[in-house]
Amino acid sequence: MSTTPENRNxxxxxxxxxxxxxxxxxxxxxxxxxxxxxxxxxxxxxVGESGSGKSxxxxxxxxxxxxxxxxxxxxxxxxxxDLLTLxxxxxxxxxxxxxxxxxxxxxxxxxxxxxxxxxVAEVVLEHQDVSKGEARSQVLDAxxxxxxxxxxxxxxxxxxxxxxxxxxxxxxxxxISCRPSLLIADEPTTALDVxxxxxxxxxxxxxxxxxxxxxxxxxxxxxxxxxxxDRIYIMYAGQIVEHADTFTLFAEPKHPxxxxxxxxxxxxxxxxxxxxxxxxxVPNPTDMPSGCRFHPRCPHVKDICREExxxxxxxxxxRMVACWLYE
Amino acid sequence: MxxxxxxxxxxxxxxxxxVPLVFWVVIINFTIIHLAPGDPAIYLASVTEATPxxxxxxxxxxxxxxxxxxxxxIYLWKLLHLDLGYSTWHNSPxxxxxLDRLPATMLLMATAFSIASIMGVVLGVxxxxxxxxxxxHLATLASLxxxxxxxxxxxxxxxxxxxxxxxxxxxxxxxxxxGVEPGWPAVLDVLKHLLLxxxxxxxYHMTLVFRITRGKMQETLAQDFILTAKSKGLNERRVLxxxxxxxALLPVVTVIGINFAYVMAGSVFTETVFGWPGMGRLIFExxxxxDYPMILGIFLVVSMMIVLANLITDILYALIDPRVAYx
Numbered sequence: 001m002s003t004t005p006e007n008r009n010x011x012x013x014x015x016x017x018x019x020x021x022x023x024x025x026x027x028x029x030x031x032x033x034x035x036x037x038x039x040x041x042x043x044x045x046x047v048g049e050s051g052s053g054k055s056x057x058x059x060x061x062x063x064x065x066x067x068x069x070x071x072x073x074x075x076x077x078x079x080x081x082d083l084l085t086l087x088x089x090x091x092x093x094x095x096x097x098x099x100x101x102x103x104x105x106x107x108x109x110x111x112x113x114x115x116x117x118x119x120v121a122e123v124v125l126e127h128q129d130v131s132k133g134e135a136r137s138q139v140l141d142a143x144x145x146x147x148x149x150x151x152x153x154x155x156x157x158x159x160x161x162x163x164x165x166x167x168x169x170x171x172x173x174x175x176i177s178c179r180p181s182l183l184i185a186d187e188p189t190t191a192l193d194v195x196x197x198x199x200x201x202x203x204x205x206x207x208x209x210x211x212x213x214x215x216x217x218x219x220x221x222x223x224x225x226x227x228x229x230d231r232i233y234i235m236y237a238g239q240i241v242e243h244a245d246t247f248t249l250f251a252e253p254k255h256p257x258x259x260x261x262x263x264x265x266x267x268x269x270x271x272x273x274x275x276x277x278x279x280x281x282v283p284n285p286t287d288m289p290s291g292c293r294f295h296p297r298c299p300h301v302k303d304i305c306r307e308e309x310x311x312x313x314x315x316x317x318x319r320m321v322a323c324w325l326y327e
Numbered sequence: 328m329x330x331x332x333x334x335x336x337x338x339x340x341x342x343x344x345x346v347p348l349v350f351w352v353v354i355i356n357f358t359i360i361h362l363a364p365g366d367p368a369i370y371l372a373s374v375t376e377a378t379p380x381x382x383x384x385x386x387x388x389x390x391x392x393x394x395x396x397x398x399x400x401i402y403l404w405k406l407l408h409l410d411l412g413y414s415t416w417h418n419s420p421x422x423x424x425x426l427d428r429l430p431a432t433m434l435l436m437a438t439a440f441s442i443a444s445i446m447g448v449v450l451g452v453x454x455x456x457x458x459x460x461x462x463x464h465l466a467t468l469a470s471l472x473x474x475x476x477x478x479x480x481x482x483x484x485x486x487x488x489x490x491x492x493x494x495x496x497x498x499x500x501x502x503x504x505x506g507v508e509p510g511w512p513a514v515l516d517v518l519k520h521l522l523l524x525x526x527x528x529x530x531y532h533m534t535l536v537f538r539i540t541r542g543k544m545q546e547t548l549a550q551d552f553i554l555t556a557k558s559k560g561l562n563e564r565r566v567l568x569x570x571x572x573x574x575a576l577l578p579v580v581t582v583i584g585i586n587f588a589y590v591m592a593g594s595v596f597t598e599t600v601f602g603w604p605g606m607g608r609l610i611f612e613x614x615x616x617x618d619y620p621m622i623l624g625i626f627l628v629v630s631m632m633i634v635l636a637n638l639i640t641d642i643l644y645a646l647i648d649p650r651v652a653y654x
Contacts, residue, residue, distance in 0.1 A: 109554065111555070111570050113574055123559045
């Protein structure tokens with residue numbers, strides 16, 4: 001990867017992050033040497049299958065990884081401050097204000113016994129020195145901004161009285177209420193209807209224009225990111241296997257896994273009889289294959305792939321691929 | 328506010344349902360007691376070694392010669408006029424005797440019950456925060472012991488240790504025999520008498536509430552919306568008490584409600600062991616004497632307390648969880 005030591009636009013820089021989970025059956029190397037960057041105002045995607053470690057990467061960045069997780073190594077620089085060295089109180093100050101997060105399932109990520117408005121107002125009251133009335137009007141503003149048609153009604157509603165799309169809008173309003181510079185969205189549309197998915201993605205893009213925040217989008221749906229993201233990281237079995245800007249990645253994928261992902265997407269102008277898939281399955285997380293973790297499923301596998309894990313190759317212009325084919 | 332109307336409707340519906348319930352409870356109590364072998368006339372006749380003629384007169388005096396449905400009709404009619412009848416053993420109106428004994432029980436049970444409920448919840452929350460630590464394991468073990476110990480046995484142990492061995496606290500009754508000056512010394516005297524029986528009952532109740540709170544809190548803390556709350560930048564106390572506890576409270580309230588219904592059963596043991604002049608001992612004495620009107624009166628009061636406890640529990644449900652009122 002391009003390690004530009006002086007990147008003035010740099011907002012988030014993660015380097016060599018390792019988050020391992022201790023489970024009864026062994027150790028899961030959920031995040032294993034991940035490095036990535038997100039610049040100010042930029043939209044970056046982290047794409048991978050379920051279980052590839054992308055959500056764990058996001059949770060580690062905001063330091064809300066589960067208790068069974070151990071962070072073995074790495075640096076998470078946000079505005080040149082290493083989040084891993086902060087004490088809990090300073091980390092709490094950053095959450096919601098500098099980094100905010102939107103989660104996958106709006107059904108379960110809202111507190112069922114608190115009114116929606118109160119849940120959002122809580123963020124404002126926690127981080128800003130404002131009166132309750134002021135917080136309320138800020139929340140109503142945020143509700144309007146995320147396209148909630150009747151903010152006052154939604155403010156006094158409990159989550160179970162709202163539709164899935166509306167709940168996701170409440171969660172987004174919560175995340176942007178203190179205008180964070182980095183918004184992490186972990187599969188923000190997976191649990192929603194297809195029509196609502198597009199609306200939510202458009203909303204995130206629109207908000208980014210308005211609030212000038214960076215968006216770090218985590219998804220398994222590579223089709224989703226084409227339209228909305230500047231750069232893409234491809235993650236497989238805990239590691240970043242390819243990185244490029246969106247256009248280049250779609251036009252000219254390098255890693256066999258990326259190729260496979262792109263082939264297996266559907267599009268209306270590509271009529272298919274048989275669904276393309278990637279052969280094989282995601283490896284057992286407690287027992288990773290030797291060498292390149294993708295080699296059991298790779299159509300171009302060579303001897304060296306089975307023995308040694310490939311280095312991250314800098315292909316110039318910010319492109320990176322971890323594959324022996326390009327050595 | 329719009330949200331309050333369903334709650335009000337719900338509460339009124341619950342109260343209306345409670346009225347016929349109390350009526351049926353009276354009918355069933357009456358029938359069961361009269362179906363049990365023996366009656367007050369037999370008891371009095373055996374105690375006073377009365378002649379068969381005197382026994383027959385007693386039966387007529389108590390109205391026991393009439394058919395059961397007539398007796399029930401007379402009882403219900405008097406009940407409608409708030410007349411609970413005349414105690415065959417105490418030789419005075421039932422209501423008077425009950426009102427005489429009720430305050431002592433209320434003092435003992437209300438104190439023990441409320442302190443134990445609050446402490447159980449608070450300790451449960453703390454234990455869930457430090458799940459599986461040494462302290463948590465010790466607390467869980469201690470609570471198992473406290474919950475498993477029969478009230479009368481624990482009471483006797485406490486009397487042996489604190490009253491007989493250490494001689495710190497009185498073992499029996501509510502007041503000192505030798506009389507104390509009125510005012511603060513008298514209050515202190517009652518408090519000293521109160522301590523052991525209150526601890527005895529509170530131990531059982533507190534450990535139960537503790538266990539339920541701890542378990543439900545652990546479950547709640549693993550839910551998705553807790554992650555949202557943390558990602559807002561809330562500190563741990565807020566997350567625990569504002570987000571987790573309220574969601575964990577439903578089963579806790581259920582247990583407290585059920586336990587409230589069993590308060591009288593608990594008071595029979597506690598008051599008998601400690602010679603506390605309350606309702607619990609009255610129940611014991613009245614059953615021994617087959618004092619029909621007294622037993623019925625006490626049962627009515629107890630039943631009404633149970634109905635009331637359930638009513639309060641149901642309304643608390645709806646207050647805690649807005650989804651309840653709508654179902």
